[in-house]
Amino acid sequence: MGIRNNPVWSFFSSLRLTLVLLAVLAVLAVVGTLVPQQESAQELAKRLSPGTIRILGTLQVFDLYHSVWFLLAMGLLTANLIICSINRFPASWRRFKAEAPADEHLFRDLPPERTVYVKGTRDEVVTRAEQALRRRYRDVRRTDASRGPVLQGQKGRITHLGVYAVHLGVLLIVAGGVAGSLFGFDAYVHIGEGETATTADLMGGKGQHNLGFGIRCDRFLIETYENGMPKTYQSDLTFLKNGRPALQGALLVNHPLTFEGIRFYQSSYGQSADGKARLSYSRKGGDRKDEAVTLGESFILPNGEGTVQVLRVEENMMQMGPAVKLGVRSGRGAVQFWVFQEIERIREGNPGLFEQVPLFNPGLFAPYVFSLRGIDARYYTVLKAATDPGVPLVAAGGLFLMAGLLLVFIVDHRRVWVLVEEAKGKVRVAVTGRGLRTSAGLDRELSDLVRVFREKGDAQG
Structure with missing residues (x-):
């Protein structure tokens, strides 16, 4: 079998x-x-x-x-x-590879516009006809039939192999997809300013991937709108190979960097917990005191009247700018409230704010009034790392696929035969042809060949 x-x-x-x-x-x-x-x-x-x-x-x-x-x-x-x-x-x-035989029946019952009588000897006309065919077709051959020489020209035979270009394109795309699935990865890299990362966290909680090099975040820059929303942000990175700088560049949104075959995108950013909030507070009629505290850190008010702890640090709380949430514990109990850096501007735009939302009153722990002078934020950047070894295969597959479709649907395998015979003491030229698909283009080519003889003044009445 x-x-x-x-x-x-x-x-x-x-x-x-x-x-x-x-x-x-x-x-x-x-x-x-x-x-x-x-x-x-x-x-x-x-x-x-x-x-x-x-x-x-x-x-x-x-x-x-x-x-x-x-x-x-x-x-x-x-x-x-x-x-x-x-x-x-x-x-x-x-x-x-097939060669269509130059059978004389091809020239039976031709319409009048496909034949023309020309001047000159048969050999001269054959030479001119062969030259005309070679200008239009790459493969021209001559066969001697009983009625006279038959010239055959053809083009577009490659269309028979176009389907295999399509198949090859699909196979390359499949291979590229499998290669990317098995050997590529998507991961995130978290780097604080001034720090270096050598591993990436794989998406889906699949563990970590050792990059094989280091990425140092030299500086993180952020530009905000007036309402505090981020406008642009970028990471100034240095890629380290064997501990030495190999590449430096600024990573921005939609402007990735590539190193060692891995493409890095600016994904997001955040504030590290060790960023300091610069607070001021005063007791009515007393001097102002300053404190710089990090998230979770506490300080004691004068005379032990209470302990203040930073519970949250927000760069843009409810689109109202920087703010910190404080918790105060004292003999009177515990109280929590927000302190905004732009509290005066917020009050002007929201009269009666403290009565409506006591949680926003920086003097909620009387007789102390707190203010936020700023946040010395220490940012970390989040990079998305991606590599897909199948991309070149997919690109090549796409090219083969497009080329194959063009060969299959656009290119036509056309054959043209020209018979040169002596009839009634004259030289008669007959032109016919076949195409893989019915096409008006073939009719135009046949008409063009006949017109070549007429335009050169070779036609006889």
Whole structure:
């Protein structure tokens, strides 16, 4: 039993299998688009029951493009395309190499516009006809028939192999997708100003990835609007190889940097817990005192009247600017309130604010009044690191796919025959042709060939 009669071979060479696999991949792609993937699925998971999460997790729905189902479908499609190509290649190659015989029946019942009588000897006309064909076709041959020489020209035979360029393009795209899934990664790198990171946290809580080099955040810059919202921010980075600077650059949103094949994007930023809030407070009729405290740090008021602790530090609290939340413990109990840096401006825009929202009153712990002079923030930057070794394969696959589609649907395999014969003491030229697809372009080419003889003054009445 030949290999082509093998049931397994027949299964993988089936066009029906191709259609089923494409449908399966389409369904998986739709599910992967509608269902949040990896870290984005956390919000959806909060709304689902534990049993549902367990089932969906087992089916790898939240990481579909790395799932066994997706890789299996891609593998089956790869095998299907390869075996289909092997099965059909011999027939396509025969069509590519085939030479159509110059049968005289090709010139029977030609319309009058496809024939013309010309001056000169038959050999001279054959030479001119061959020159005209060679200007339009790369493959020109001569055959001597009983009625006279027949010249054949053809072009576009490469269209018979276009489908294999499409198959190769799909295979390269599949290979690129699998390579990116297996060997690529997406991760985040958190770096404080002046610090160096050598590892990245893989998305989905899959552990850490050793970068093999260091990234130092030399400086983090942020520019804000008047309302405190960030306008632009950037990280000035130095990439260290073996402890020595190898690359320096500014990383901005939508302006990534690439080092050692890994692409880094500016993702977000935050404030480190060791940033200091510069506070001032005074007792009615007393002198002002200053304190610089970090998040969670405490200080004692004069005469032990209370202990003040910084509970929260916000760079832009409710779009009203920098603020800190203080907690004061004393013999009178405990009280918490916010202290805004721009409290006077806020009060002007919101008369009666302290009565409406006592929590915003910096004098809530009477007789002390607190003020925020500023926050000496120490920022950290968050970089997204991504590498996909399959990108070159996908790009090459896309080029092959486009080229193959152009060959299949645009390029036409056309053959043209020119018969030069002596008839009634004259030299008669007959032109005919065939194309792989019915095309007005072939008719124009045949008319153009006939017109060549007429325009050169060769035609006889």
